[in-house]
Amino acid sequence: MSSPAPAEKLTKKQLKADKPTWCPGCGDFSVLASFFNIVQKLEIPHEKIVCVSGIGCSSRFPYFVNSHGIHFIHGRALPLATGISLSRPDLHVFVFGGDGDGYSIGGNHLTHAARKNVNLSYVVMDNQVYGLTKNQTSPTTPIGRKSKTDPRGAIDRPINPMAQLVASGATFIARTHTTQIKHMDEMFERAILHPGFAVVETLSECSMFYPGAFDAGNPRKGGRFELVDEQSRNMESTAEAMTLAEETETDFPGKFGVYLECKRPTKNDLERAWIDDERARVGDTSDRDLMRERFDAMR
Amino acid sequence: MANSTASATPDTLKNAVIRLAGYSQDGIQSVGAFLAQLAGSTASEVMTYMTIPATISGGASIFQVHLGSGEVLHPGDQADMLVAFYQDSYDNHLDSLRTGGICIYDSDQVEKVLDERGITHIGVPFTSATIEALGGSAKNRGKNIFVLGMLCAIYELDREKMSAIIAKKFGGKSEGVLRNAMIAFDTGYAWPIQSIQHMPMAPGESKGKKRISADGNTMLALGLIAGGCRYGAAYPITPWTSIMELLRSEFPKYGGSFIQCEDELAAVCMAIGMSYAGHLAVTGSSGPGLALKSEALGYASMAEIPLVVVNVQRGGPSTGLPTSVEQSDLMQAIYGSHGDAPRVVLAPRSVKDCFYTAVRACQIAKEYSTPVIILSDQAIATRIEAFTEPDLDKWWVDYELDQSEKGPEFKPYPLEKMTRHSPPGSPSTEGKYPVVTGLEHDEWGHPSGNPKNHAAMTAKRREKLIKLSHSLPAPSFHGDYEGDLLFVGWGSTYGPVKEATQALRDKGYKIGCMHIHNLHPLRAGLGDIFGRYRHVLVPEMNDSGVYGYGQLATLLRAKLCDPRIQSFNKTEGLGFRVVELVDEAEKILAV
Ligand SMILES: Cc1ncc(C[n+]2csc(CCOP(=O)(O)OP(=O)(O)O)c2C)c(N)n1
Ligand code: SF4
Numbered sequence: 001m002s003s004p005a006p007a008e009k010l011t012k013k014q015l016k017a018d019k020p021t022w023c024p025g026c027g028d029f030s031v032l033a034s035f036f037n038i039v040q041k042l043e044i045p046h047e048k049i050v051c052v053s054g055i056g057c058s059s060r061f062p063y064f065v066n067s068h069g070i071h072f073i074h075g076r077a078l079p080l081a082t083g084i085s086l087s088r089p090d091l092h093v094f095v096f097g098g099d100g101d102g103y104s105i106g107g108n109h110l111t112h113a114a115r116k117n118v119n120l121s122y123v124v125m126d127n128q129v130y131g132l133t134k135n136q137t138s139p140t141t142p143i144g145r146k147s148k149t150d151p152r153g154a155i156d157r158p159i160n161p162m163a164q165l166v167a168s169g170a171t172f173i174a175r176t177h178t179t180q181i182k183h184m185d186e187m188f189e190r191a192i193l194h195p196g197f198a199v200v201e202t203l204s205e206c207s208m209f210y211p212g213a214f215d216a217g218n219p220r221k222g223g224r225f226e227l228v229d230e231q232s233r234n235m236e237s238t239a240e241a242m243t244l245a246e247e248t249e250t251d252f253p254g255k256f257g258v259y260l261e262c263k264r265p266t267k268n269d270l271e272r273a274w275i276d277d278e279r280a281r282v283g284d285t286s287d288r289d290l291m292r293e294r295f296d297a298m299r
Numbered sequence: 300m301a302n303s304t305a306s307a308t309p310d311t312l313k314n315a316v317i318r319l320a321g322y323s324q325d326g327i328q329s330v331g332a333f334l335a336q337l338a339g340s341t342a343s344e345v346m347t348y349m350t351i352p353a354t355i356s357g358g359a360s361i362f363q364v365h366l367g368s369g370e371v372l373h374p375g376d377q378a379d380m381l382v383a384f385y386q387d388s389y390d391n392h393l394d395s396l397r398t399g400g401i402c403i404y405d406s407d408q409v410e411k412v413l414d415e416r417g418i419t420h421i422g423v424p425f426t427s428a429t430i431e432a433l434g435g436s437a438k439n440r441g442k443n444i445f446v447l448g449m450l451c452a453i454y455e456l457d458r459e460k461m462s463a464i465i466a467k468k469f470g471g472k473s474e475g476v477l478r479n480a481m482i483a484f485d486t487g488y489a490w491p492i493q494s495i496q497h498m499p500m501a502p503g504e505s506k507g508k509k510r511i512s513a514d515g516n517t518m519l520a521l522g523l524i525a526g527g528c529r530y531g532a533a534y535p536i537t538p539w540t541s542i543m544e545l546l547r548s549e550f551p552k553y554g555g556s557f558i559q560c561e562d563e564l565a566a567v568c569m570a571i572g573m574s575y576a577g578h579l580a581v582t583g584s585s586g587p588g589l590a591l592k593s594e595a596l597g598y599a600s601m602a603e604i605p606l607v608v609v610n611v612q613r614g615g616p617s618t619g620l621p622t623s624v625e626q627s628d629l630m631q632a633i634y635g636s637h638g639d640a641p642r643v644v645l646a647p648r649s650v651k652d653c654f655y656t657a658v659r660a661c662q663i664a665k666e667y668s669t670p671v672i673i674l675s676d677q678a679i680a681t682r683i684e685a686f687t688e689p690d691l692d693k694w695w696v697d698y699e700l701d702q703s704e705k706g707p708e709f710k711p712y713p714l715e716k717m718t719r720h721s722p723p724g725s726p727s728t729e730g731k732y733p734v735v736t737g738l739e740h741d742e743w744g745h746p747s748g749n750p751k752n753h754a755a756m757t758a759k760r761r762e763k764l765i766k767l768s769h770s771l772p773a774p775s776f777h778g779d780y781e782g783d784l785l786f787v788g789w790g791s792t793y794g795p796v797k798e799a800t801q802a803l804r805d806k807g808y809k810i811g812c813m814h815i816h817n818l819h820p821l822r823a824g825l826g827d828i829f830g831r832y833r834h835v836l837v838p839e840m841n842d843s844g845v846y847g848y849g850q851l852a853t854l855l856r857a858k859l860c861d862p863r864i865q866s867f868n869k870t871e872g873l874g875f876r877v878v879e880l881v882d883e884a885e886k887i888l889a890v
Binding site for chain 1: 571595
């Protein structure tokens with residue numbers, strides 16, 4: 001974006017803030033590491049980074065990054081970030097959160113941030129469980145999995161976040177696994193560079209309450225990490241993205257990589273164009289005189 | 300005052316209350332609005348009142364205009380003239396006429412009844428006269444403008460100015476529309492009415508100042524712009540919606556934007572995001588929407604984010620009375636959040652005051668880094684008043700984005716000081732950046748559940764408001780400074796309370812009335828004033844509650860422990876009438 005490059009590339013040390021409070025082995029550590037990698041690589045200056053989050057273990061993220069940050073209420077990080085992004089196009093707005101935060105309590109906002117194509121990057125650390133509140137069923141928990149709120153096993157059909165994102169109109173949708181740092185780096189980089197609403201769903205294991213949840217996607221645990229074949233695909237096709245999304249249900253873990261990447265005017269650009277138009281129309285008239293003109297019309 | 304027709308000289312009137320009763324699709328609202336606009340462009344005072352059917356496609360509706368050459372404080376207890384478009388408008392509203400009043404009805408539609416109250420009945424064929432003047436295709440269109448012409452003639456209002464207002468309104472439409480409107484107006488103006496004499500309105504006293512006319516929601520929206528708001532977000536709900544509609548189209552001219560959200564939760568969160576990013580943002584709603592915003596409001600209080608929240612109250616609870624007035628969200632505004640979440644609550648008392656209240660809300664929100672709620676209500680929101688144009692040289696706040704560099708000593712949440720925000724984009728020499736949070740935090744913004752810290756931070760958030768309470772202007776006051784009874788009002792009860800005060804003083808009682816703009820915190824030192832009266836009466840449009848007190852009365856009792864404070868409550872979805880207030884006060888004074 002338009003910000004000047006910093007005099008020096010930020011070091012990892014400069015990017016670190018409070019020591020993460022996550023449990024040992026929590027997948028969220030990798031997300032933080034990968035985020036640092038990309039911010040360094042893209043040379044985004046400190047003061048232009050805003051980390052936004054809701055509530056949950058994963059939502060503690062902003063404290064661990066030395067940048068402007070705002071730790072908000074449960075499920076509402078996206079509308080808050082939308083407000084920042086629309087009013088401050090000079091900033092890089094990042095949103096971090098869990099599956100409960102983003103897909104359950106904040107589910108409605110996800111749909112609307114996507115359809116508005118707000119210019120921001122959203123990372124969902126999906127662990128298929130509620131971590132912070134200690135092991136309740138989440139909207140992505142598979143049927144049959146036992147939790148404190150489903151002692152006989154989950155009975156509600158899990159949502160398919162990828163399918164939902166495609167249907168909502170997100171313009172960049174990617175999926176990765178926290179054990180695959182290089183891949184995660186690439187997904188984050190492309191998400192940041194994408195103009196518009198970019199979501200990266202990361203399968204991030206909760207080592208405390210749901211260990212092994214994503215072994216199926218980890219080759220070191222005997223799983224498969226199969227990539228989307230971008231060459232043979234139409235990356236702008238929602239139909240093809242939807243087919244990929246459905247595979248994650250019928251053939252878990254499905255594929256990893258970019259499911260959809262298309263260009264659509266961002267909410268930021270559309271609002272800005274209107275503002276620019278109006279400013280051009282009023283010319284040199286000061287704001288105060290504009291109001292005076294308005295009063296004249298009310299006489 | 301409303302009924303002063305009888306005492307006026309036979310040929311000039313100081314006041315007139317005209318009630319138009321018909322269906323909303325007949326454009327009775329616009330007749331009322333034209334009359335109000337005319338008053339604004341001359342030196343007259345005006346206040347209007349209307350009912351809107353809660354259904355979309357038409358329905359019975361009234362528009363009442365109170366015109367006056369002196370101060371007009373309320374829309375009028377009783378009408379001097381009723382204009383009835385249909386049989387049911389006639390049947391339902393004849394009672395609203397004072398004894399000896401005039402009823403003009405559409406003789407094509409209305410069958411008049413015998414009335415013993417000395418009412419002058421005048422039948423005029425609105426429908427057929429308009430059709431004849433405009434040609435057969437006109438159907439029902441133009442009846443309203445015909446009536447407007449007739450009223451202009453009867454009250455000898457400024458015909459030229461009125462024609463100019465009509466021309467301005469219809470000028471943008473096709474030529475035919477404007478021509479028809481002018482024909483309808485002229486036909487009405489020339490309609491021969493033999494049974495009454497013309498009653499010229501005395502001209503108002505011109506003070507040489509520019510005057511405008513508008514409704515409360517419009518003035519509130521303009522006040523927000525003048526106060527420096529350039530960004531905001533909301534979800535539609537009656538009667539708040541017209542503010543968001545106006546801001547949506549106005550903000551871009553001023554370099555900002557107003558976003559329509561998926562719900563009120565998103566709206567308040569988006570506005571908090573805008574404010575956090577360095578702009579003072581606004582969100583707004585009506586009662587049910589404010590309820591949804593409460594979790595985020597608590598956050599704004601905890602994270603000390605400046606924010607303006609408008610609540611245009613309507614009848615509640617739940618979906619309640621969407622198009623009627625009530626003042627029952629006071630407790631929600633002050634306390635509606637979990638935890639101790641202090642915020643500021645202000646209430647405008649009139650249309651004009653909506654503008655100034657909005658500017659002050661912006662100033663307080665910024666200075667004290669806190670959410671400020673403006674409690675307007677349906678009555679002020681929708682009625683039209685004429686008043687002196689606000690002086691923008693005095694009431695304009697320049698908008699600026701502070702991105703100054705923060706040094707190593709920077710504490711975003713200093714205990715001893717007002718919070719100092721550091722919007723994103725602000726560099727920091729130490730390389731330490733703040734995280735704004737809803738978790739309890741120390742002075743640097745780190746989460747901290749330390750017991751002493753929580754107590755100190757909780758006290759800090761409270762102390763800010765106490766500091767504000769010492770700098771607040773005195774509530775407006777009228778009447779006797781000591782004596783029999785003090786009225787204490789808030790919001791749109793201002794006009795009727797002030798007039799009731801005068802009416803009681805005219806009867807020989809010693810009465811004062813105080814109107815509280817700053818509902819939370821209350822200004823320090825109010826109690827001294829209360830002590831000077833035998834009785835204190837708090838009229839409010841909410842229920843008397845489980846303990847027998849209305850919402851403001853409850854707060855005043857809690858704060859002042861004064862047993863003389865009594866409640867007078869009304870929950871009919873209608874504002875107070877002057878006589879109701881006078882009667883209640885006399886009942887108390889007789890004891
Ligand atoms: C309004 C509200 N409801 C409930 C909670 C309690 N709560 C905190 S975090 C959480 C779920 C977190 O799950 P997830 O978003 O998946 O994040 P994780 O901890 O697994 O990273 C809940 C229910 C809250 N803080 N606020
Ligand atoms: S509870 Fe689970 S999600 Fe939360 S920090 Fe521990 S491992 Fe991570």
